[in-house]
Amino acid sequence: MRQHRTFPRLLGSLLLVAAAGISSVGAVPGGAGAAPDTAPAAVRPLGEVVPAPASVKPSGAPYALTPATRIRVDDDSREARRIGAYLAAVLRPSTGYALPVTDDDHGRGGIRLALGSRDRSLGDEGYRLESGIGGVTITARTPAGLFHGVQTLRQLLPATVEKDTRQAGPWRVPGGTITDSPRFGHRGAMLDVSRHFFTVDQVKLYIDQLALYKINKLHLHLSDDQGWRIAIDSWPRLATYGGSTQVGGGPGGHYTKAQYKEILAYAASRHLEVIPEIDMPGHTNAALASYAELNCDGIAPPLYTGTGVGFSSLCVPKAVTYDFVDDVVRELAALTPGRYLHIGGDEAHSTSHADYVAFMDRAQAVVAKYGKTVVGWHQLTGTTPAKGAVAQYWGLDGTGAAEKEQVAAAARNGTRLILSPADRIYLDMKYTKDTPLGLAWAGYVEVQRAYDWDPGAYLPGAPPSAIAGVEAPLWSETVSTSDHIEYMAFPRLPGVAELGWSPASTHDWDAYKVRLAAQGPRFEALGIDYYRSPQVPWPAE
CATH class of the missing domain: 3.20.20.80 (Glycosidases)
Structure with missing residues (x-):
């Protein structure tokens, strides 16, 4: 049995964030004034996620998480703050970054989670993710949509981000825009x-x-x-x-x-x-x-x-x-x-x-x-x-x-x-x-x-x-x-x-099996005991 990344650790991180409240750490946002990780590494294709997004438009340079990256939320949104705390708890163990969750809106950059989009095409569970050298912004009409956008962000980062021990990085999000909502409720x-x-x-x-x-x-x-x-x-x-x-x-x-x-x-x-x-x-x-x-x-x-x-x-x-x-x-x-x-x-x-x-x-x-x-x-x-x-x-x-x-x-x-x-x-x-x-x-x-x-x-x-x-x-x-x-x-x-x-x-199927194969290292990082189907071109171990 593999070692699972189990929920008690994640829950503990959430409790720590909740106890601390919204941070107002004055660190410079990632991508502005902080030296990005320059180690060479391939950036994942913007659309290489499961489920396939409704619309994918790659453009521009990737965003790199750094020790100065903050997760920014609206100051009047308890739900956005909670989802920000969840995201921080997922990312902190592997990156080793503090990733404070803050409503401090000075400056730009970092990861922004914004609720209240007026775009009705997003529906009750849709989201828009925009990534560029200056940061990542996820917007949605509802908390569910914002949460689903966070799952896409996880998959756009290297699979090792799912591990519960510090990894080498770099942590790059490909540039472009994903606009997404579900086919079925x-x-x-x-x-x-x-x-x-x-x-x-x-x-x-x-x-x-x-x-x-x-x-x-x-x-x-x-x-x-x-x-x-x-x-x-x-x-x-x-x-x-x-x-x-x-x-x-x-x-x-x-x-x-x-x-x-x-x-x-x-x-x-x-x-x-x-x-x-x-x-x-x-x-x-x-x-x-x-x-x-x-x-x-x-x-x-x-x-x-x-x-x-x-x-x-x-x-x-x-x-x-x-x-x-x-x-x-x-x-x-x-x-x-x-x-x-x-x-x-x-x-x-x-x-x-x-x-x-x-x-x-x-x-x-x-x-x-x-x-x-x-x-x-x-x-x-x-x-x-x-x-x-x-x-x-x-x-x-x-x-x-x-x-x-x-x-x-x-x-x-x-x-x-x-x-x-x-x-x-x-x-x-x-x-x-x-x-x-x-x-x-x-x-x-x-x-x-x-x-x-x-x-x-x-x-x-x-x-x-x-x-x-x-x-x-x-x-x-x-x-x-x-x-x-x-x-x-x-x-x-x-x-x-x-x-x-x-x-x-x-x-x-031919396109899906390639995207599914890219999930193999993520399954491994999460400790998921999966069946290595010969129908899927899994990466060589």
Whole structure:
């Protein structure tokens, strides 16, 4: 296992910056009056980032960070100051520079972070990055856009900037202008914490990795047959008993409400919205084992540590089932500031169609009752999706025409779609037959296959306007460590991020694989255990 650049160090740096407040250090800004680092080094091409920016216009000389560089923010912007502190914490260990975050606007140069752009073309998440010999300026209409611009700046610097020990430099940002905004508003990653449990720290590490590629949604699969992972006060045995195991019989675990809120706050600091999922009426053995009354025969089954699917079901006719659903949704909705709550609905093979329809109708109403927008796996479209509902499509290229048309018809009637085709972007699928981790029921998914498709034209009959975006699920039957997560997610995840962010006009495998290859040293610097796909021309070690 490689040494990770973990979040505790970054968080510690953030706390130091917060304690110090805005610095008014009188150092001369980098690029004005300070001797730049003159060591010879190639400057990265301006557009060599992932996801590909919407517009790239190289021009002029690069900007060089120096010991005198400051990060300048507006004096009335708490969000810009916080993002400046984040950027400083990323850059300080490797550069060795102080990089004070200041609202002192005297002079020019350094790195300027500016909120409040009136350029409506940037939207809610776009930014403009302008670089030249005198400094770098990132402007955006919103904090999310400014944060995404900072991720681009990171990638424009040498990969060694990601290391947590001092490196030689030089630290040059290529000259020119990037103007950028996302194609889709939903760019997600799902982490299954039910089949194998992942700690708060492990989830935070994944959040940091997602943020670098402008992912903005983290879907947490919190319940399944093998484990229930969130504390529910009104049904305490769900977590204490139902969460006590995992695939293979390990100890399992669950998040307290405080821990769940900690994950949400950390995700929000990286501009990711958390979407919690409670899967039902199937995938419910952990709940059924915890409370006998949820079973139609009143007998609790044993806890389950295998990997089979489709055998469990809540008892649809029982009134107590809906007390359970109401309590769980109420408590989870109260904890979750985001707009969405996912109710699963896949592989309910032990539930009759009539019962499934009846259950999903009532479950959707409960989600609406507590002020959330319902998300469900695409089987939801076989019922009557609630107004505003979102369906997550996980079928294959070869899924039958009737099933695809059912989903497309719902889209034409107003249901928004998240695309997660399993034989394209399920990150738990093996890359090849020789991959040591993962499954292969949807086929092998090498890096090119994960990248080379168009979400806007993927599902026949679904209007492009109905596509909310893309999401890469990572199911955890065979995944139990952070190294496992990284090996399965990287390098496929950056390609999914590009499908969600970049204009369709930029989509080109031959160009993308070169930009992806340039990410290899960055993965190494961050300690990411990635799969060295032979399809990608990685730099020689």
